Amino acid sequence: xxxxxxxxxxxxxxxxxxxxxxxxxxxxxxxxxxxxxxxxxxxxxxxxxxxxxxxxxxxxxxxxxxxxxxxxxxxxxxxxxxxxxxxxxxxxxxxxxxxxxxxxxxxxxxxxxxxxxxxxxxxxxxxxxxxxxxxxxxxxxxxxxxxxxxxxxxxxxxxxxxxxxxx
Numbered sequence: 001x002x003x004x005x006x007x008x009x010x011x012x013x014x015x016x017x018x019x020x021x022x023x024x025x026x027x028x029x030x031x032x033x034x035x036x037x038x039x040x041x042x043x044x045x046x047x048x049x050x051x052x053x054x055x056x057x058x059x060x061x062x063x064x065x066x067x068x069x070x071x072x073x074x075x076x077x078x079x080x081x082x083x084x085x086x087x088x089x090x091x092x093x094x095x096x097x098x099x100x101x102x103x104x105x106x107x108x109x110x111x112x113x114x115x116x117x118x119x120x121x122x123x124x125x126x127x128x129x130x131x132x133x134x135x136x137x138x139x140x141x142x143x144x145x146x147x148x149x150x151x152x153x154x155x156x157x158x159x160x161x162x163x164x165x166x167x
Contacts, residue, residue: 016037016041019037021034023037062155063130063150063156064114064116064130065156066148066155066156066158067114067117067128067130067158068114069081070082070146070158071109071112071114071132071146073085074103075109075112077108079099079100080096083096085157085158086157087149087158087159088157089159090157090160106138107136108136109135109136110135110136112132112134112135112144113132114130114131114132115131115132116130116131117131118131126150127147127148127149127150128147128149128156129145129146130146130148131144131145131146132144132145132146142163142164142165144161144163145160145161145163146158146160147161
């Protein structure tokens with residue numbers, strides 16, 4: 001189901017619920033008519049929920065795959081591969097040599113586990129957040145947030161990486 005059909009279904013569900021409630025409150029609809037409208041509204045709401053959930057699940061996989069590829073490259077010391085997964089804006093901030101220095105010495109990531117990926121739509125733009133736990137060369141661990149955005153060719157790119165407090 002397309003995103004447009006899902007939105008129409010959601011709006012229809014909301015409208016039918018409002019009509020059923022107002023009809024009951026003003027006694028312009030019989031109880032059976034209100035129940036019938038409520039049943040149709042519930043069906044429309046389920047269609048909207050399933051379509052929205054499916055779309056989110058479909059987008060989550062590729063985003064998490066990009067975050068995994070990025071972290072795999074960093075752990076393996078393949079900084080050119082990891083650098084290639086960054087957005088154009090991030091690559092403009094630092095060259096390949098400067099990028100490799102970010103993960104040198106005690107900052108080197110030796111292992112990681114991914115906790116999950118969340119797809120967020122804010123102000124009409126899509127982005128993903130992959131949460132991971134990483135272990136550094138000095139034995140410390142920290143939570144890591146890998147922020148991703150889809151680019152025009154449909155591939156996800158790493159837009160930001162933030163480490164939390166180490167322990």
